[in-house]
């Protein structure tokens with residue numbers, strides 16, 4: 440689908456967090472009219488139609504995932520299972536019903552509760568700025584296998600966490616700085632670096648907007664079951680404290696994190 444410069448310019452005025460969705464709607468609208476070029480008239484007509492149907496498009500939550508499932512080589516831990524079950528949790532908790540009851544006036548996209556999952560710490564789906572953010576992770580573990588001193592692990596680590604001194608038998612890993620991406624594990628030909636713990640990093644309370652904030656991270660890896668428990672607890676907290684559509688991130692303080700973490 441092509442866009443005229445005028446139509447393209449008009450799209451720049453749409454807030455970026457809904458721009459992709461609006462762009463898809465405009466293209467669908469234009470396509471349905473049998474056209475392959477989006478003009479300014481199509482943008483205006485689609486906008487009118489889109490705005491009138493917006494409240495029926497809102498489902499109360501947004502659940503996104505990175506494109507790791509389509510073959511990205513960087514995946515550390517797949518979020519596939521979490522995505523399916525999280526969708527069921529949102530439905531069970533009836534977030535849409537809650538918002539309809541709580542919010543005065545029309546529901547808008549910015550009222551929706553947001554969760555995003557990424558299969559590795561690169562976080563392409565931006566979990567760091569969502570109410571609940573999930574990052575697939577795997578920790579490296581040093582084994583007794585003889586290191587061939589090839590330095591592949593040192594070269595591959597994006598965070599410069601690995602060093603190998605001249606007389607050392609094996610590398611040192613700075614676990615405090617390690618982002619748990621697993622690249623060194625895949626690069627090591629001798630098995631000296633192997634998989635340690637696998638799971639999910641969980642981040643809570645991120646947002647953009649007038650007062651942006653990066654999400655706070657729960658200080659341990661979690662299993663799929665624990666992630667879903669965190670989601671349920673976060674939604675319970677949200678439903679108790681959110682008034683008239685207040686975002687989860689606006690009410691979440693560091694001291695609340697303990698309430699949301701399930702016991703190990």
Ligand code: SF4
Nearest residue numbers: 505507511559562563
């Ligand atoms: S978050 Fe990681 S696995 Fe997902 S698309 Fe980005 S690089 Fe690939």
Ligand code: SF4
Nearest residue numbers: 596617618620621623
């Ligand atoms: S897991 Fe990733 S960040 Fe951690 S040491 Fe290995 S390559 Fe570096």
Ligand code: SF4
Nearest residue numbers: 586587589590592627
């Ligand atoms: S730990 Fe593995 S990748 Fe690193 S230098 Fe030794 S053999 Fe090479």
